[in-house]
Amino acid sequence: xxxxxxxxxxxxxxxxxxxxxxxxxxxxxxxxxxxxxxxxxxxxxxxxxxxxxxxxxxxxxxxxxxxxxxxxxxxxxxxxxxxxxxxxxxxxxxxxxxxxxxxxxxxxxxxxxxxxxxxxxxxxxxxxxxxxxxxxxxxxxx
Numbered sequence: 001x002x003x004x005x006x007x008x009x010x011x012x013x014x015x016x017x018x019x020x021x022x023x024x025x026x027x028x029x030x031x032x033x034x035x036x037x038x039x040x041x042x043x044x045x046x047x048x049x050x051x052x053x054x055x056x057x058x059x060x061x062x063x064x065x066x067x068x069x070x071x072x073x074x075x076x077x078x079x080x081x082x083x084x085x086x087x088x089x090x091x092x093x094x095x096x097x098x099x100x101x102x103x104x105x106x107x108x109x110x111x112x113x114x115x116x117x118x119x120x121x122x123x124x125x126x127x128x129x130x131x132x133x134x135x136x137x138x139x140x141x142x
Contacts, residue, residue: 053112060097060115064100067098067100069098072121076114079131083131088142092112105117106120108137116130
């Protein structure tokens, strides 16, 4: 014999679950959310982003970890601009540079400045691996 209490609770619970499932699409519509990909609503213009990046680069260039090596810089520029040519913003200005740091990392600054740690350069097994990281960083600023 089943307790009478459970039988009385199940039909109202089914109705409640059905109502919640039907209301779920309304809650997920996202009305009032900003279009995060719309540049026209950006708080910072591309020119302002470039200026912010230039200010950051001024500080980076004075740091001991900045690798001022023409051969490494030329290599990163060559590889980076091959990727930029196939990006959504092929005319955007970029600067690729190296940081003397053993950490396997790369980063993007506002305005198209892409930094690559020497640890990453030494760790990759192929140019394609480095290109994939650079592509990821380029995507952050395009």
